[in-house]
Amino acid sequence: MPKMDAAELSRMLGDWARPGRLLPDALAAGLLELIDAGFAPAGSVLPAQRDCAKALGVSRSTVASAFAELEARGYLASTVGSGTRVRSGRAAVATNGRLFSFTHSAPGVIDLSTGALPASEVARRELATGVSGLDDYLETDGYFPAGLPVLRQAIADRLTRDGIPTVPQQILITSGAQQATYLAMRTLVSPGDLAIVEDPTYRGGLEALRTLGARVQGVPLRSEGIDVDLLGHALVRRPAVLYCQTGIHNPTGTTMPRGTRAEVGELVNGAGTAVIEDCCSYDLTRGPGVARTLAGHVGDDLLVMIGSLSKLFWGGLRVGWARAGASRIRQILELRKAQDLATSVMSQLLATQLLRHAVEARRERRQMLASRLGSTQEVVREIFPGWRWEPIRGGTGLWIDTGGDVLALAEPAKRAKVRLAPGPSFSPQDGQRTMLRLPLWHDPQMLAEALGRI
Template identity: 85%
Template sequence: MPAKMDAAELSRMLGDWAQPGRLLPEALAAGLLELIDAGFAPAGSVLPAQRDCAAALGVSRGTVGAAFADLEARGYLASTVGSGTRVRSGRAAPATDGRLFSFTHSAPGVIDLSTGALPASEVARQVLTAGVSGLDAYLDTDGYFPAGLPVLRQAIADRLTRDGVRTVPQQVLVTNGAQQATYLALRALVSPGDLAIVEDPTYRGGLEALRLLGARVQGVPVGPGGMDLNLLGHALDRRPAVLYCQTGIHNPTGTTTDHDHRAEIGARAVEAEVPVIEDCCSYDLTRGGGVARTLAGHVDDDLLVMIGSLSKLFWGGLRVGWIRAGRSRIRGILELRKAEDLATSVMSQLLATRLLGRAEEARKERRRMLASRLSSTVRVVREVFPGWRWESVRGGTGLWIDSGGDVLALAEAAKRAKVRLAPGPSFSPHDGQRTMLRLPLWHEPDVLEEALGRISAHE
């Protein structure tokens, strides 16, 4: 059967389709044609109903109907009563639904509130601008270290051990950022058609990787204390290939799983013999002291794969992440890695090693900055959108806000106001979370005031 696109998926992939000085039907038709030409709406795919498109895009049904009619007249679409509108021709689909489309350059004048990625910390600025040292020792080698430089693997293992997760270097694989780590870990465990259990909501990059791998995905709702244990038990009974979760600092909600709740999740995964991939990328970013707890100690090393990153603590541009797992699992993932990417830059790894030596300093810096920006963000949001609500956050880089209304329409209004948002469906395996919004914390108060003011004026 042809794939049917959800209105949230279409909204994500269209991006900033409404252009000043261009009629809306014409602009929408051009945006849809671009998706068809690029293969994001492949031949045979069924577009959402006109009513759903209109609601998601914040336009009239007549605008959608006119755009569809234009493309149908030009041979790109075909409408059948009772079957909807399908794409007649186009390229093969690149297996994506646009969850990471926000990681692209914003047009001039656009305020980007679509990502929680942080600018470089002061610690990172000091180390990175000082340049690379220690490179001479590696220049007589071929420069390829697929598992990572031994010195960096040791530094990561030492850091994890100090944080309460006993680790040896042979349990660490260095990657080009956490997104690659996530993809490699999932690829080692998931084949096309396999069932994967995830939280709802969850990190959108994990969802994109699972889609690329052809997995079937089932979401388990997350509350302030963690995943719904009853629904998790039913999901594990289905013998999934993997459980992908975040029990430390959760992205996007900023909550953390209670200790007893976390122990129960681990016990159930072990009993079901289901491998667990835990995203620990935000575990440094707690509001209190120390780091967030994880499933380490509750799930044996042969079942647990941990994903980490230096992006949150230092800077995303460094592109250094890691996988921590049992030795045999690391060896298997290493061979997968070689097939697509031989190694991480030696220079980046040397810089990462120096940065890890200042991890505690960086954690304190991030904690101070995020606490200050949380306070200013809350103040601005309450002034501009007093009806918005959210749970208290335990850490992370954003607020998970309930807007109380249709967040897809809000995001479309924001696009017209030159503001990019991250609506809830991007973080849901089923394109749910239709009233939710992830708002980053790191922007200066005046920038956030300007952005939210623009949105309020265009609602």
């Protein structure tokens, strides 16, 4: 029977404590919602009461009362020595709640749980002008499963200018990078297959692997990138895929040195292991140019690169892309037809317009993030002087070591109407228990208010 970790339960419960409602009643209601939705399916084992109480920031008696209420109603069953299991409920929904924070916040809530940026000034300006070139497509059926040729060409040209020679046939346009990641993984991973990831890594990648039923092994991320020696040992197990970020890493903001990148390439080429490289943040370096990737170190027959326009322009466009060899692109293409047929023509035309201003958008984002990095660090040092972090090379957040149990911070923060992104969300084994990912872009006054509430 699957056993739920306390960090996983905390994520999926979300803002479970309701004003004016007793905590045991509110917790029981939150658990019942998870059971009814299939997120805690029949047969799954809940964390021990002591672990739940610690993770949720409540007394053990609160947890015991909530469990007892649901047991009396027939939803839970407790056995001495075996813990508490879900007795009845819907069929399982394959998720562990890592993306549950991507929902609209209630009024008064300050959301520090995501590093996603608001629209750039470049995007606001171009979006205000409207879509050009739409008339040429109105006589077609509007379905372009691989993407508009003009956008595929624009992305191929951009990658080529960035030092990654690319032709349009190597590009597939998707409805955001998360879809590209999921589809690429689905071409490579079957239920029960082993997938290797960095620990920590992007939580959306972990959620996709969980949905596909993969067994996930984390390899520690060091200051010089993934631990190459441990990666070599992991590849001996013949995993189906390595999912990694060697450019600007989410959530740590680090960059893998060229030498380490070459070692990783040599290892995966030798093992014949397919690689999905998340390159969504490679524009957001602190210096000139873009971050390097595994392109050139890993053959196109093994490497799938994932990119997005969300970081430079706006996530609301929902335009992402995958770059791979022609045969892999064909596989992904056929899978995406069954999912949503094609990405919006209007979004793709807007994306094509925006890419003409990519250099300007990079400059704007870097200036904004550099400024907010300074102000964010000042606020954090003032309010939590004991927190520590390593210098970052880019990206939209700080990876902070709080020195304590971050779940014990996140749960009271929910009740203070502040959403946080605890480290376990970014770990395949719900590790990183002292770490917190804090976004950079918030106004200093708002950030100070949020941390002050905590």
